[in-house]
Amino acid sequence: MRTDPNIPDPDAFYAALVDAHDGLSEAQSAELNARLVFLLANQIGEHQILIDCVDAARKLATRS
Amino acid sequence: MGRTDQSGWTAGYDLPVYPFVPPPELAGVRGRYPIVIAGGGLAGLTLGCDLALRGVDCVLLDEDDTVGVRGAASRGIVYAQKTLEVFARLGTYERVLEKGITWSEGKTLAGHDIVYSFNLQLATPSVQPPFINLQQFYVEWFLVDRIRALGHCDLRWRNKVVAVTQSARSVTATVETPAGTYSLEADWLVDATGVNSPIRGGFGLDPHTSSIADRWCITDVRFKERFPTERWTWVEAPFNENRAVWQHLMGDEVWRLDYQMAPDCDPEHVSRREVAEARLRAHLGDTEFELVWVGPYAYRDHLLDEFSHGRVFFLGDAAHVVSPFGARGGNSGVHDADNLGWKLALVARRHAPERLLDTYHAERHAAAKENLRVTSRTNRFLAPQSAAERTLRSAALALAREYPFARPLVNTGRMSIANPYPDSPAVTAAGWSVPNVPITLPDGSRADLVTLARSVGTAFLGILYAPTRGHEIAEFARLEAIGLPFRFFVCGRGGVGDPEGKLKAALKAEPDSFALIRPDLYLGALVPNATAAQAEGALRKALCLDEALEL
Numbered sequence: 001m002r003t004d005p006n007i008p009d010p011d012a013f014y015a016a017l018v019d020a021h022d023g024l025s026e027a028q029s030a031e032l033n034a035r036l037v038f039l040l041a042n043q044i045g046e047h048q049i050l051i052d053c054v055d056a057a058r059k060l061a062t063r064s
Numbered sequence: 065m066g067r068t069d070q071s072g073w074t075a076g077y078d079l080p081v082y083p084f085v086p087p088p089e090l091a092g093v094r095g096r097y098p099i100v101i102a103g104g105g106l107a108g109l110t111l112g113c114d115l116a117l118r119g120v121d122c123v124l125l126d127e128d129d130t131v132g133v134r135g136a137a138s139r140g141i142v143y144a145q146k147t148l149e150v151f152a153r154l155g156t157y158e159r160v161l162e163k164g165i166t167w168s169e170g171k172t173l174a175g176h177d178i179v180y181s182f183n184l185q186l187a188t189p190s191v192q193p194p195f196i197n198l199q200q201f202y203v204e205w206f207l208v209d210r211i212r213a214l215g216h217c218d219l220r221w222r223n224k225v226v227a228v229t230q231s232a233r234s235v236t237a238t239v240e241t242p243a244g245t246y247s248l249e250a251d252w253l254v255d256a257t258g259v260n261s262p263i264r265g266g267f268g269l270d271p272h273t274s275s276i277a278d279r280w281c282i283t284d285v286r287f288k289e290r291f292p293t294e295r296w297t298w299v300e301a302p303f304n305e306n307r308a309v310w311q312h313l314m315g316d317e318v319w320r321l322d323y324q325m326a327p328d329c330d331p332e333h334v335s336r337r338e339v340a341e342a343r344l345r346a347h348l349g350d351t352e353f354e355l356v357w358v359g360p361y362a363y364r365d366h367l368l369d370e371f372s373h374g375r376v377f378f379l380g381d382a383a384h385v386v387s388p389f390g391a392r393g394g395n396s397g398v399h400d401a402d403n404l405g406w407k408l409a410l411v412a413r414r415h416a417p418e419r420l421l422d423t424y425h426a427e428r429h430a431a432a433k434e435n436l437r438v439t440s441r442t443n444r445f446l447a448p449q450s451a452a453e454r455t456l457r458s459a460a461l462a463l464a465r466e467y468p469f470a471r472p473l474v475n476t477g478r479m480s481i482a483n484p485y486p487d488s489p490a491v492t493a494a495g496w497s498v499p500n501v502p503i504t505l506p507d508g509s510r511a512d513l514v515t516l517a518r519s520v521g522t523a524f525l526g527i528l529y530a531p532t533r534g535h536e537i538a539e540f541a542r543l544e545a546i547g548l549p550f551r552f553f554v555c556g557r558g559g560v561g562d563p564e565g566k567l568k569a570a571l572k573a574e575p576d577s578f579a580l581i582r583p584d585l586y587l588g589a590l591v592p593n594a595t596a597a598q599a600e601g602a603l604r605k606a607l608c609l610d611e612a613l614e615l
Contacts, residue, residue, distance in 0.1 A: 027455070034459030042469045 001052035077136045077316075079201060082129050082208070084222040086243045095248035097123050098412045100237060101256055102225040102263060104128070106140065106200060107380025107397030108256030109207040113154045114405030116214040118522045120412055123248065124217055125239060127224035131208060132201030137357050138284050139200040140394030141314050142295075146482035147398045148192035149500045149585065152514045155214075156206040157192070163206075163315045164198035170295035172476045175302055179464040180474040189566040190499035191512045195295075195479070197314045199284075200394065228253060228263045228376065235375045252408060252421075254377045256397075259366075261382040267373055271366035271383075278387065278447060279325040280361045281334045284318050285344065288352040291319070297476040299446065299461060303346040308446050308476070318356050321347070324446065331360030363387065367436055371425040377404060384432035387439040389446065389477030396435055399482065400428050406583035409522045410607070415549045419608040423490045431483035438478050445475040485586065492589035492602045498570050498581055504561035506553075513567070516553070516560065517585060523549040524588065524603060525581040529573035530556040539596035540578070543603065550603055580606060 007013050021029045041050055089095045099115060101108045104126030112124040132139065143151070143160065151157040168185035171178050184194035211217045226245075227238040235253040239246055255263040264271065293313045301309040301323075310322035323343060325334050333339060340358045368383045380397030404424045410416035448454040463470035482497030500514045517525060528540050531554060541552050553560045555567060562568055571579040571587060578594030580602050581587060589602035604610075 030452075030455045031459050031462070034456050035463055038459060038463055038470055038473065 001049050001056065077199075077201070079130050079132060079136065080205060080208075082219070082221040084129060084242055085220070087220055087223065087239075087241065087246060087248075089239075089246035089248055090241070090244055095123075095246075096234070096250070097121060097248065098251045099123075099254065099408055100125065100235070100248065100250035100252075101254045102228075102237065103256035103258060103261075103379075103382070104131075104204070104208075104219070104221075105133075105256060105258055105380065105397075106204055106207075106394050107382075107401050108254070109204050109211065110150065110154070110398045110401035111254060111256065111379060111405055112217040112219070113156070113207050113211050113214070114150075114401055115409060116211050116217040117154055117518075118405065118409040119216055120409045122217050123220060123250075124211075125220050125223040125225055125237070127222065129221040131204035132199075136199075136201065136284075137282065137359055138314055138318070138320050140203075140388075140391070141197050141199060141312060141320050142391035142395075142480070143196050143198060143203065143398075144391055144395045144480035145188065145190055145192050145194050145499070146402075146497055147395045147480070148196060149190060149514060150398055150402045151203075151206075152192060152500060153518060153585070154207070154210060156203075156210050159206045160196055160198055160203060163202055164196035165293055165313045165315065166193045166196050167293050167295060167313075168194045170297070170479075172297050172299060172474055173301075174299045174461045174465070174474075177465050179299070179461055180471045180476070184479070188499070189501050189570060191502060191514070192500055195391075197312050197320070199314050199316075199318070202315055225257065225263060228255075228266060230374045230376065232374075250375075251412065252375050252377065254379050254404070254408075255382045256379040256401075257382055259363075259381040259385050261378070263376065264368065264378060264382055267376070269368060269370075269373060271368045271385075274365040277327075277362045277364050278443065279327060279329055279331065281323045281325055281331075281340070281343075281358065282361050283321040283323065283340055283344065283358050284314075284356040285321060286316075286318055286354045286356060287348075299457070299474065299476060301347070304343070309347065322361075325360070331362070335360050365436060365440070367429075367432055371400075371429050371432075372421070377421075377424060379404065383428070384436065386432075386435050387443045389439055389442040391477070391480045392435040392439055395480040396431065396483075399431065400424075402584045403428050406522050409583075410549060413522075415522075416607045417609060420490070423488055423608065426490075427485040427488050430485065430487060434483055442475045442477050482586075490588065490606050490608055491586075492580075492591070492605055494580075494587035494590040496587055498585050498587050499566075500585070501562075501566035501570050502564060503555075503567055504563060506559050508561075513581075513585060517581070517583065520551040521549075522583050523551045524583065524606065526550055526552045526599060526603070527560065527567075527571070527573075527579045527581065528552070528554050528594070528599075529568065529571065529577045529579060530575040532575050536596065540599055543596060543600055546600070548603060548607065548609075578602070582606060 099122040101124040115122045169183045172180035224240045225237050226240050229236050234249045296311040298309040300306045304323050307324040312320045335358050366385045371378050371383050379400045407420050460473040464474050485495040500512050502512050505511045576593050578591040578599045580589040588606035591598045
């Protein structure tokens with residue numbers, strides 16, 4: 001799992017992500033995020049990287 | 065002679081009834097047998113038939129006097145390829161094929177959309193198809209008929225094992241019959257009494273039963289209309305409150321429909337005729353049908369820590385229960401029997417040390433653990449336990465409708481396979497099941513691997529694949545004469561033929577590879593560029609023989 005910055009034009013990506021949630025209910029937003037996870041996972045396509053990402057995301061949930 | 069269904073459904077089946085015959089022990093004979101099998105369900109009957117075919121005497125005790133349980137419920141209906149290969153070896157396959165429904169295509173639906181489909185026929189090298197659907201009682205019935213024809217296995221109906229004790233040298237079973245209670249002794253006892261095994265309980269063994277029960281309603285039904293003979297599964301069926309539904313054809317033109325029920329449903333209510341009929345109409349609209357059998361079904365997973373306890377072995381549901389998705393229940397019971405039968409046969413004949421029997425646990429516990437892992441994942445997909453899980457599933461289904469990449473995420477069951485045993489202590493760089501590939505025999509006649517295995521009895525098949533060094537063949541052949549259960553064949557050079565190259569692919573063999581095929585048609589060893597000494601080493605390891613140990 002790479003942790004150095006690799007997202008091109010991060011502000012534009014963030015804005016696109018925020019815009020995608022415009023006008024959605026909480027449940028619809030949750031589903032959008034879940035669809036996005038699967039779509040991005042398929043772009044990565046490497047099992048260990050995916051599992052490391054899941055672990056990294058989970059770690060922050062249990063820390064807070 | 066037949067019997068109508070006790071549950072009151074007009075089953076339309078005429079199940080056999082087997083007579084109770086007072087056993088010799090009740091006339092004062094002291095019974096001592098090499099092997100006693102408790103339980104005449106799918107796993108117990110498969111083992112009884114396997115031992116009978118191998119010419120090993122055994123006694124099979126069953127508390128009932130017919131096949132199936134709870135009347136004519138269809139129960140386990142999907143028989144996968146390895147199981148069909150076992151039936152081919154035992155001699156019941158032709159009847160299963162004739163009576164059952166051969167299929168290979170499956171479709172998974174969510175709402176009205178197909179989100180996943182498979183066709184397993186395309187990939188199979190075996191003579192047997194990927195799947196045959198058939199009511200479980202037919203499969204058991206054919207096994208009983210076969211056992212009766214073979215002899216060696218003393219089938220005792222209405223003989224219920226009520227207690228089992230053991231010493232270092234023998235097992236004693238106490239058995240209740242209509243004519244009184246008796247006891248018999250055995251070298252080994254196999255517990256195939258099913259999910260609620262009283263034998264397992266009697267030894268105080270904890271199978272670690274899961275806390276969550278999944279509830280279903282089984283509906284066996286005949287239609288006027290014809291539907292495609294594919295396995296259809298709904299993840300979210302609009303006609304079943306968005307819960308899962310299974311739809312399969314079985315023998316006698318009877319369809320098996322499984323409806324997932326709410327966890328807090330009343331099992332009696334969901335099985336009432338008018339409730340079942342209403343559910344069917346919601347599912348299939350205004351079509352003519354005849355209910356054959358309806359009943360609730362619930363299961364809880366379990367997995368026993370040790371598949372043997374002294375001289376007692378646990379087989380099938382007595383050892384493990386998994387979710388039914390993927391047909392890994394009944395099939396794995398058959399595979400348990402397939403694994404244990406030849407080992408018991410060799411040990412009972414003193415052709416292998418008792419240690420060989422320890423590999424039953426090593427191999428089949430690992431298989432059951434894997435089956436539990438696979439089916440638990442399916443269960444998690446089909447019965448989400450939280451809002452987050454429902455969201456993830458809903459996202460996966462939505463994507464699967466649009467994009468091929470998401471379709472493999474849709475999990476309505478990963479179908480039963482012959483679990484490999486890579487970590488078995490008796491296996492050398494192999495451990496996978498060799499499919500029943502077509503071959504030719506040395507006389508040129510067309511045959512298959514199962515036929516070849518049957519022709520040598522309970523022995524390992526050593527195959528030297530396409531040897532390039534002719535002078536060493538005699539050294540391999542000499543291994544037939546060292547007192548071990550072993551038969552040697554050359555593939556090529558006028559020996560066994562592999563006209564379609566399927567044996568080569570199944571064995572992953574190269575020229576000069578030595579393949580050691582076990583009596584359960586698992587590959588015990590694969591030795592590239594093999595010498596006869598290496599072949600002998602692999603054979604001894606597969607039999608759990610030390611170099612120094614003399615039989």
